[in-house]
Amino acid sequence: MPPAPDAHTDVLVVGAGAAGLYAALRAARDGARVTVISATPLAETASYWAQGGVAAALAVDDSAAAHLADTERAGRGLVRRSAADVLCREAPDAVSDLESLGVVFDADRHGRLVLGLEGGHTHRRVVHAGGSATGRRLVRQLSAKLVAHPAVTVMEPTRASAVWTSEGRCVGAVTEDGQAVAARATILACGGSAALWSRTTNPPGSVGVGAQLAYAAGADLADLEFVQFHPTAVAGIPGREGFLVTEAIRGEGALLLDGRGERFVKELAPRDEVALAVWRTMKEEGTDHVLLDMREVDPGGFPNVVGALRESGLDPATTPIPVSPACHYTMGGVACDLHGATSVPGLYVVGETACTGLHGANRLASNSLAECIVFGGRAARAALDAPALPGSLDPAPAGSAVIPPSRETREALWRHAGLERDAEGLHALRDDPHPLARAIGAAALSREESRGAHRRLDHPELDPTLDAVHTVVGPLEGSAPPPAHHERWDG
Ligand SMILES: Cc1cc2nc3c(=O)[nH]c(=O)nc-3n(C[C@H](O)[C@H](O)[C@H](O)COP(=O)(O)OP(=O)(O)OC[C@H]3O[C@@H](n4cnc5c(N)ncnc54)[C@H](O)[C@@H]3O)c2cc1C
Secondary structure, eight states: OOOOOSEEEEEEEEOOSHHHHHHHHHHHHTTOOEEEEOSSOGGGSHHHHOOSOEEOOOSTTOOHHHHHHHHHHHTTTOOOHHHHHHHHHHHHHHHHHHHHTTOOOOBOTTSOBOEEOOTTOSSOOEEOSTTTOHHHHHHHHHHHHHHHOTTEEEETTOOEEEEEEETTEEEEEEETTSOEEEEEEEEEOOOOSGGGSSSBSSOTTOSSHHHHHHHHTTOOEEOTTOEEEEEEEEOSOTTOTTOBOOHHHHHTTOEEEOTTSOBOSOTTSOHHHHHHHHHHHHHHHTOSOEEEEOTTSOGGGOHHHHHHHHHTTOOTTTSOEEEEEEEEEESOEEEOOTTOBOSSTTEEEOGGGEEOSTTTTSOOTTHHHHHHHHHHHHHHHHHHTOOOOOSSOOOOOOSOSOOOOOHHHHHHHHHHSSSEEOHHHHHHHHTOSSHHHHHHHHHHHHOOSOOTTOEETTBOSOOGGGTTEEEEEOOOOTTSOOOEEEEEOOO
């Protein structure tokens, strides 16, 4: 007889960034008993670090259709329209729900929400809180609501080490300290993988934990080759390496300047174009940064960015800031449907762990916090419908499915799967000791074209026959390089 689980719950949520907090809260508000496992304090989540805001078509001259068109344009022929349509239609209600939960977005003196403009958006549609302190205000408020909810148990600091499956179905998860939590539905909300790359804007925990947990449990991964590089991360300043200077600052007039002090790109072009222009300017000039001139921008609008820069001895009111691209966001992740369901029954994914296909090859700025809320809510509702657990379960797994990346793996990803890449480097990545790095190498190698946020030097053109075609890496088979295949998802 296998040992009994240490805890039983209806819905188990792993991760307490915006996606996990909102999914947990939604499930609890809808009547479920919820357990949340969270590895790190709030301040170490990507959500807490988010500066720009939440995209939602709220202006009178804006519409979900316009938001969808911008999302599709940014996603370069690869956006799964059904998913993006859900996001754009449901984002305004998500913002209202956040307000009803006590999140206070910045408003003008008439009480109307102030809408920011970011790259790739044709309308002002980004709601923010405390200027550029959106993420921290959002997760602090959601977390306060969550811990006050009587149906919620929070296990923190606790790390999930494996997904627990029984007869092909997910039945919970196991923690690093050996506790087995049984649940009708398990939602992984462990963030993305951008910190697998050595130069990153993300907190150190963003190393694809959700992807590793789900992959080891037999779930498919998708679109791993698509990684977004933020063009303006602080460069060469000890203690602030990779610190992100939000795009919203360019929305308010900050300029990008080369070594001669001249502009070389339209600052509000889509992120991939700006990042590549910065990268190529650096290569041409043989430097490790360009300059972001925000002297004309009101520092009062971005107090936490300006404060952090000043703490590092940089005064953006008087001096341009050295910046260069850094790995920022992973469009790919665990393949799932429009309710976060993965290929493993009972296992759901939300937030940056998930790949619904909504971002295509390149995410539109500020669509990800909106995704955390919209799809967090949808996954929670789907989880509530999961059937009861069977009377007896297979033993919970021993050992960890999560492998921390070595410095060598992180440097190999930056070198071989960066803004510019080729088959030779990607082949090398396929032999990396880290399973996720191998999967990324396999996915990137199989896509013989240039699309979205990176360029294949050996395949510089976009291949239109690959529009709407997603790269899927099937479940791990021993230690062999994982197979990558292509699937056409609805356009
Ligand atoms: C600097 C920065 C600025 C950004 N600005 C914006 C913006 O303005 N607008 C926007 O839309 N997006 C922005 N993004 C992207 C956005 O913040 C993220 O995509 C989003 O917050 C991801 O949320 P999440 O809930 O999926 O993951 P996270 O917020 O990263 O949370 C992950 C959670 O998983 C937990 N976890 C990890 N491993 C385990 C484990 N083994 N066991 C238990 N728990 C675990 C962590 O402790 C954490 O609680 C920004 C990102 C960064 C880095």
